[in-house]
Structure formats: structure tokens, C-alpha cells
Amino acid sequence: xxxxxxxxxxxxxxxxxxxxxxxxxxxxxxxxxxLLQSNRATIEQIRKDIRTGQVSTTVLQHTKKCTNLEDMExxxxxxxxxxxxxxxxSVIHIAGTKGKGSTSAxxxxxxxxxxxxxxxxxxxxxxxxxxxxxxxxxxxxEEQFAKYFHQVHDLLDASKAFEGDMPKYFAFLTVMxxxxxxxxxxxxxxVEVGIGGIVDYTNVLRKVPVxxxxxxxxxxxxxxxxxxxxxxxxxxxxxxxxxxxxxVKQPPEAMAVLRNVANSVQCPLTVVPDYxxxxxxxxxxxxxxxxxxxxxxxxxxxxxxxxxxLRITKPIHTxxxxxxxxxxxxxxxxxxxxxxxxVVKCVTKETMTGLTSCKWPGRYQVVKADYAQFYLxxxxxxxxxxxxAQWFKxxxxxxxxxxxxxxxxxxxxEMLLHPLHDVGFKSVYFVVPTAYKNIAQNNxxxxxxxxxxxxxxxxxxxxxxxxxxxxxxxxxxAGCVADALVDLKKKKIVDRSSVLITxxxxxxxxxxxxxxxxLSS
Numbered sequence: 001x002x003x004x005x006x007x008x009x010x011x012x013x014x015x016x017x018x019x020x021x022x023x024x025x026x027x028x029x030x031x032x033x034x035l036l037q038s039n040r041a042t043i044e045q046i047r048k049d050i051r052t053g054q055v056s057t058t059v060l061q062h063t064k065k066c067t068n069l070e071d072m073e074x075x076x077x078x079x080x081x082x083x084x085x086x087x088x089x090s091v092i093h094i095a096g097t098k099g100k101g102s103t104s105a106x107x108x109x110x111x112x113x114x115x116x117x118x119x120x121x122x123x124x125x126x127x128x129x130x131x132x133x134x135x136x137x138x139x140x141x142e143e144q145f146a147k148y149f150h151q152v153h154d155l156l157d158a159s160k161a162f163e164g165d166m167p168k169y170f171a172f173l174t175v176m177x178x179x180x181x182x183x184x185x186x187x188x189x190x191v192e193v194g195i196g197g198i199v200d201y202t203n204v205l206r207k208v209p210v211x212x213x214x215x216x217x218x219x220x221x222x223x224x225x226x227x228x229x230x231x232x233x234x235x236x237x238x239x240x241x242x243x244x245x246x247x248v249k250q251p252p253e254a255m256a257v258l259r260n261v262a263n264s265v266q267c268p269l270t271v272v273p274d275y276x277x278x279x280x281x282x283x284x285x286x287x288x289x290x291x292x293x294x295x296x297x298x299x300x301x302x303x304x305x306x307x308x309x310l311r312i313t314k315p316i317h318t319x320x321x322x323x324x325x326x327x328x329x330x331x332x333x334x335x336x337x338x339x340x341x342x343v344v345k346c347v348t349k350e351t352m353t354g355l356t357s358c359k360w361p362g363r364y365q366v367v368k369a370d371y372a373q374f375y376l377x378x379x380x381x382x383x384x385x386x387x388x389a390q391w392f393k394x395x396x397x398x399x400x401x402x403x404x405x406x407x408x409x410x411x412x413x414e415m416l417l418h419p420l421h422d423v424g425f426k427s428v429y430f431v432v433p434t435a436y437k438n439i440a441q442n443n444x445x446x447x448x449x450x451x452x453x454x455x456x457x458x459x460x461x462x463x464x465x466x467x468x469x470x471x472x473x474x475x476x477x478a479g480c481v482a483d484a485l486v487d488l489k490k491k492k493i494v495d496r497s498s499v500l501i502t503x504x505x506x507x508x509x510x511x512x513x514x515x516x517x518x519l520s521s
Contacts, residue, residue, distance in 0.1 A: 025142075025143075025146040025150070026142035026143070026145060026146045028146075029145060029146045029149040029150060029153075030129060032149075032153060033129065033149065033169060033172065033173075034169075036166060036167065036168050036169045036172050037168070037169045066199050068171075068199045068200070068201055068203075069199060069201075069203060069204050071167070071171065071201075072167075072171065072174065072175070072201050072204035073204060075156065075167045075171065075172075075175045076175055076178065076204070078155060078156055078159040079152050079155045079156065079175060079179055080155070081175075081178060081179060081182065083204075083206065085182065086178060086182075086204070086205065086206075086207075087206065087207040088182065089178065089181055089182055089186075089189055089205075090187065090188050090189065090209065090309075090313060091188070091189045091190075091191050091205055091208050091209075092107060092188065092189070092190050092191070092208075092209075092210045092211070092212065092305050092306075092309055093191050093193065093202065093203075093205060093208045093210075093211045093212070093238050094107070094190065094191070094192050094193065094211070094212040094213075094214065094305070095193040095196075095197040095200075095211070095212070095213050095214070095235045095237075095238045096193075096212070096213050096214025096215060096216060096235060097214065097215060097216045097217040097218075097231065097235070097381060098214060098215040098216075098217055098294065098381055098383060098384045099214040099215055099294060099295075099297070099298040099301075100122075100192050100193065100214050101122055101192060101360060101363070102295060102298045102358075102360045102363055103212060103214050103298040103299075103301050103302050103305075104120065104122055104190045104191075104192045104302075105120070105122075105358050105359075105360040106298065106299055106302035106354065106355055106358045106360075107190050107212075107301075107302040107305045107306050108120045108134070108137060108190045109137060109354040109355070109357060109358040110302060110303065110306040110350070110351050110354035110355065111187075111188055111190075111306050111309065111310075111354070112136060112137050112354065113350045113351070113353045113354035113357070114306075114310070114348075114350045114351070114354070115350075116187040116188055117135075117136060117184075117185070117186050117187045117188075118134075118135070118136060118137065118186055118187065118188055118189070118190065119133075119134070119135060119177070119180070119181035119184065119186035119188070119189035119190070120133070120134040120135075120137070120189070120190045121133055121134075121173075121174070121177040121181075121189065121190070121191045121192060121202070122134075122192040123170065123173075123192065123194055124505055124506065124509070125509065126361060126362050126505065126508060126509030126512050126513075126519065127509055127512055127513045127517055127519060129145075129173075130142065130144075130145040131519075132173055132177070133145070133173070133176070133177050133180060135180075135184055135186070140180075144180075148176055148179060148180045148183075149176060151179070152172070152175060152176045152179055153172075156172075156175075170194050170201060171201045174194075174201045174202055174204075177189075177191075188309060188313075191205065193235075193238060196234035196235065196237070197234050197235040197236065197237040197238040198233075198234050198236070198237025198238075199237070200237075200238075203237060203238055206240065207242070208238075208240060208243050209243055209244065209308075209309060209312045209313055210243060210244055210245075210246070210305055210308045210309045210312065211238045211239055211240075211243055211244075211245045211246075211267075212245070212246050212247065212301055212304075212305045213235050213236070213238070213245065213246075213247040213248075213258065214247075214248060214298065214301060215248055215250070215294070215297065215383070216228060216231055216232055216235060216250055216251070216254045217231070217381040217382065217383045217384070218231065218381065218382065218412075227253075228251055228253050228254045229253050229254065229256075229257050231254070232250070232253075232254040232255075232257035232258055233257050233261070235258075236257060236258050236261035236262070237261075239258075239261055239262055239265055239267040239269070240265055240267060241265050241266045241267060242267075243267055244267070244268055244270070244308050244312065245258075245262055245267050245268065245269045245270070246269070246270050246271075246272055246301060246304045246305055246308065247269060247270075247271055247272070247301070248271065248272055248297050248298075248300070248301055249271060249297075255271075270304070270343060272297075272300045272301050272303075272304045272343070273300060273343060273345065274297075274300065275296035275297065275299055275300045276296075277345065278300070278303070278345055278346070278347050279345060279346045279347065280347045280352055281347065281348070281349045281352055287356065288355060288356065289356070289358065289359065289360075290363070290364040292364055292387060292391055293387075294384070294387050295363075295364065299355055302355070303344060303347065303351060303355070304343065304344060306351065306354075307344040307351070308342070311342060361512065361516075361519045362376055362377070362378050362505055362508040362509065362512065363377055363378060364377050364388075364391060365377070365508075367512070367515045367516050369496075369515060370496075371488070371489050371496060371497075372402070372488060372496050372497045372498070372499045373399070373496055373497075373498050373499070374499045374501060374511070374515055375391075375392050375395070375396070375498060375499065375500045375501070376500075376501045376502070376508045376511060376512065377391070377392075377500075377501075377502050377508070378502070378504060378505035378507075378508045379416075379502050379503065380407065380408070380411060380416065380503060380504055380505065381416075382412075382415050382416065382418075382419070385416050385419045385420065385502070385503075386419045388419075388500075388502055389419040389420050389423055392423065392498075392500045393423055395498075396498040399496065399497055399498040400426050400427075400497040400498070401423060401424055401425045401426060401497065401498050401499075401500070402425060402426065402427045402428070402429070402488065402497050402498070402499040402500070403420060403423070403425040403427070403428045403429065403499075403500050403502075404428075404429045404431055404481070404484055404499060404500070404501045404502075404507070404511070405417070405420075405428065405429070405430055405431070405461065405465075405501075405502060405503040405507070406430065406431050406432065406433040406458070406461075406503050406504045406506070406507040407457075407461065407503045407504055408433075408504055408506065409457065413460070413461045413464055413503075414464045414468070416503055417461070417464055417465055417468055418468065420500075420502075421465075421468040421469045423500075425469075425500075426474060426497075427474040427475075427476075427488075427491075428462075428465055428469075428474065428475045428476070429476050429477075429478050429484040429487070429488075430458040430459070430461045430462045430465070430475070430476070430477050430478070431458060431477070431478040431479075431480065431481055431483070431484050431507065432451065432454040432455060432458060432478070432479050432480055433454075433481070433504050433506040433507035433509075433510050434480050434481065434506075434510050435480060435481050435482060435510040435511075435513045435514050436480050436481075436482050437451070437479050437480045437482075437483075451479065455477065455479060458477045458478075459477055462475050462476075462477055480510070481507070481510045481511050481514060482514060485511075485514065
């Protein structure tokens, strides 16, 4: 018995040591990644470069001043991924202002339920940075993240031409994701654009069979432009000759730009049908996890993107279980005919299961606690905030209402707050979008922005709110989400209040790291 106990003790110690080593390696990876964040001067230069390199309806190539795509080729090459090698990755590329994440998630889920090995790259993350890269629908583990991070970081660090010759945060993660998807031999990678499209780092991809453009609106105006045509032109940059493009109904001025660019690059563009027009198995309409019109629109786009990929690449299973793609055209991408794309109207069982089982946290999400019921939505555009406000009002007619709000620096806070001013909030908190005040450099949500600047921004937003809503006297500024939640609990409301957390996905992520750190809801 003593021998057995000794063996068990040694095994337990060994497992604990490995777990500790993995945790340490992951935290070190996150620390090194956080060192790659851009400072204010760099961000301002990026904004100037992207605006200078802005694509227009007639000019289809960005200027030489913005070197994002050349930089990505350079970084990828230093990790052993040539452009020819990158062409081997079969990708569905998704741009847009609203609904990119949920559309991408549903598209991935559909193809996974059709039996394919999927990769998924998205941003931003809510709780942990490793959420941005998924394999087979699962967030990669700390061990996987650390393994690929250190491999890529070591290669880039060893090949520096000068001090600081390293990709910044998002560019690094993009290089890492592409490396991982190639090495893991995914059948298809769903890649969400970061910002814009034409000069986004993900647009280094040049052989893409299918692209999608979600609903367009004014966002990142300091970078992409202040009008819808300017925004549309940036997003349209993901369309290329040799691919098929799908989009949702857009404002006329935005749709005109998309069609002009599509015609110029010889890329057929199709507007997807309304969700209610589909035929589902057993004639029953598939009930989505979120019954909101905007989410249904995203579901329709996801259906068309997934089935276009299936039709264009014609994937087949071989006897040994591998996937082959039967295609024609150079580098495995079919050259489409310039006519309306094939539109799927009959939804298969696999597609319906992919839609109904898809979970995308932080969007129209409800989390219950003993002192309140929390409604979380990372709305950060005028249109998405209008939808969010209506969703919240429709589900909270009897409870006291509380707002926890934050908006990042380049967004119009007054425009975001206006749809919320008639909801009837009894208390409002303007908070710094971090879970706690002290965030260490090895934390997934570490930021270089100074606390004083963030507090000043919150105070400005509070002033805007008080101007919009004179009847709401309980307005507070909090240095972190935890402070707001502690204050809320102290109020000891008899009936649980309904709390809307919105304005920023960073805020939603900070709240979830306290309320639901495992994203289990």
C-alpha cells in the first residue's frame, strides 16, 4: 500500500509540475504578446497611413505609404510561410461593421457540423486572448497557445534585422493563426477581418474562394473615414478576382460602392435572402439562440458563405479520412462566371444544427446572479446600439434598470448613448473597461492606456449622459467593473435589478471575466 501511495504521490506531483509549467509558459507568452501592443504614437501613425491608403470606388490599390500587407508577407516568410504556402489555406474571409463575429461563428459551426476540420480567427477576445484562435470550434488551450506562440516568436525574434523589427499585437496573432492552421491541416479557416479590409493584416490572403461583408455602419471613423461610402470602400477591399462575394442588404450609398468594386475586380456579388424565406428540415423554422432580426440576417449570410465554400471547393472525403478539394483554376481557386451566385434556399439538417448549436458570447447574452440579472451586448455602433436598446427594453419591463457603459477612445459616445436615454435607467455607471484596477503585464487584457486617461473619458461620458437624461441623478464613474458591481450589490435591491452592460466588447469581456469567467452561460 505504501508503494502505491508513493507512486500516486509522484504522479500527482508530476501532473502538478506540468500544469504549473504550462501556466507559466502561457503567462510568459501573454506577457511577451502584451509588449507588442502599439503605443499612442504608433496608433496615430497607423490611422494616418490607413486613411492615406484608403481605397476608393475607382482606385483599387492602396498607396505605398501603408505597408501592412508587405509587412505581413515579410513576417510570414520569417516563420517559414511563403505566399505560395499561404495559398494552400482554404479561407472564408469576412469583413463588415456589425455582426462579423457572430456570422463567422455560425459559418464555422455549419461547416464543422458538415464534418470538416475548421480553424477560426476572430477579434477581439472577451476573457482570454486564446479565444481569438479556435480549432474544431474550441478555444485553443493554454498549452496550445504557448506552444505556437513561442515557436513563432522565437523565429521572428531570431530573424530581426534591427531592434524592434517585430509585428505588433494583432499582426503577430495573425501570423500565429495562419501558422497554426497550416500545421494543424484544417480543411477550412474562417478569418474575421480586424479593422476595415483593404489594408487589414488578414488581407494578405490572396487566394480566397469566398468572402462575406456584413452590415455596414459608421465605426472606426478616425481610421476608415467618416462616411458610409468611405467605410464601404475599405471593407470592399477583401473582394478579389477569382472569389465569390456575399453581403446583406446595405444602405444604397454603401451598396453602390460594393457593386462598383465587385465589378472592377471581376468578383460576383450576391445579396443574401431574408432568413424567413428559407426552407428548413421538417418544414420547421430553425430557432436561433438569439431571436433578433440582425442575428437572423447574420445567419442567412453564414448559410450562403458555408454553402458557397462547399460548392466551389467541392470537398470530398477519401478512404483514409483525408479531405480533398476538386476544383479548377490556378492554385485551387475556381474562377467564377460573372453571373448571380447560386443561392441556397433549402437548409440541410447539418446546417440547421450548426446554426442552432452555435454559441457566441458577449452578444445578446444573459447571465444570472443572486443580486441582478445581467444583459450583455458589445454594441459599439449607432445601429447596433439601437437594436441593443430595443432588445433590453423588450425583456425588462418590470425590473429596476441599471446601465454599465464604456466606449473606446475613437467612438462617438453621444451617438452611442442617445438610443439608451429613454430606456428608464435608475442608475448608470461609466466604467473603465477592465475587470480590476491593477492589471499585470501577463494578464490577457493588459492595456498601455493610462488609468487617468480612461477615468477622464468616463467622466466625459457621464457629462454627456447627464445632458441627455436630466432625470437620472444616480450617475457614477468607476475605475473598473468590479467597483461598479460591488456598489450595485451594496444597494441591496429586494427584487433583482436588470443590468445592461454595453458600449464596448472590452467592457463586456471584463464583466464576463467576473460574472462568467469560463464563458459557460
